[in-house]
Amino acid sequence: MKPNRIIYLLVAVAFLFLLNACSSDVEPDRIKKFSIRSTNTGTNYDISVVLPNAYNASSLYETVYVLDGNSFYLNTDKIAKLTDKISAKYNKQNVIVVGISSKNDRERDFTPTIYESEGGGSESYTRFIEFELIPKIEKEYSANTTAKSRVLIGHSKGGLLTGYFFTKHPDVFNNYLTLGPSFWWDNYIFFKYEEQTRAANRQKNNLVFLGCGELDPLNALTAIEWNYRLTTFYPNCKHDLQILPKLGHVPSALGNAEAGLDFFFKNKP
Template identity: 40%
Template sequence: MKSKTGLTKKLLGAAAIIALVFVLGSCSKEVFDSGITKAFTLTSTANGASYDIRVGLPANYNPSTEKYATIYVLDGKEIFEFVANKCKAISDQQGVKNALVVSIGYGKDRSIDYTPTKVSDVTGGAPEFMHFIETQLIPKIEQDYSADTSRAGRVILGHSYGGLFGGCAFAANNTVFGNYILLSPSFWFDNLVALHLEKSTRPLNAARQQLVFMGIGELENSGRMQAPFEAFYQALDNNYPAIKLAKNSERNLDHMGSRNQNIVKGLTFYFQNR
């Protein structure tokens, strides 16, 4: 007969193993589990870079009878799973149809792909990157995945340099996307070039219907980040009569700390107002 002491040690050992498994599981990377993820690589004819693309399909995806809005996610390697899972949760809460979530991985360095003008050796590739999205990625998604082909059915979501890219797409490529989620956008870049671009293209874009959410962290640098953020917001609020526009400042959070909270608020605004 085994002793109580030996049995107790075994039980304690088993409990420790279970606790370790739980801790390791809780630290693992978030995985998109709401539907099916497709993956492929696409090489840009504009800049020669290859981009890893993932497509999160909604639960109960039915391409034979449904068309789906599409959310194009920059910095997809880091935030695709979070965005896709939140889209599922929010669309369920709102009782509305979910969207396709398209993750765009890195081809060139993000500082090249996401910035509109060349101020160094690692900037200025946004026009070529936008050409890739417009002429290669979007047509493939809309051909292969039952995506809504209208401007109103497309969303671009970006943070930091990604938010800068989204703001420049709003100004320079407004016919491509009808919805913009711009998070902590780096509008300070190259002497506020995004703000100048918005002003110069305003006569072409102001009358169009569009949805824009802008989010930032309260603790982000007031001069470098907050001032151009507010200036861009005010330009849209004052000059775009058909826009659906919102902004949010996350209290006591900085540039990275505010990202996920603003993703949730931006997606909620989109699903409520699209």
């Protein structure tokens, strides 16, 4: 085996070990699971809901929606443990975490256009989230029903979808954690959407956190461009950008998710 391949495998094994070491299981009685079939996409989605510690049905909670909630590197349990820690740090009410599984339809669901014979299903998927999933969550759990109480977390093409919501469906979520976003998709079409919708959206009071790894240069450059546009054209938007040194696309995801959640809890009322 070539030396560089051995090094690569050792780094990968170390990274997976670190992920497992840093994660601990959420208490089982806090987890609620169900499957929902979308009439908009024609697909079944497994949903995992993690209720906050000391959940009280008479209180109203903010909600954090996690795309790729079944992924090994940024799953629902990891996000829930982070919200436990960070809400305690700021002595603020914890949140309901909603993880949406992605399987073979991820490429279709997270991308707005057909590009190199793939993708193009974002519009149907956003309708699933807005008109099917969110109403169910807010009916069955004590979730606040305002957009400012909802957070969307997405990584890679999931990060692209957070940008699609920001531009095309800005009244669904008010808070976005956009990690390693694939804004390069279809010749940077996200930035065309941003230009088309800027006048309508520029006065909104959003929270946007952008996170990438230093060794993920293409996605990092697009995140830097988005951060520049937020600074220049969206005066009421509170935003932050973090680029983690010496980390690539996947290894940077969890650290940036933690920083993004910290940004959210620090800035929320």
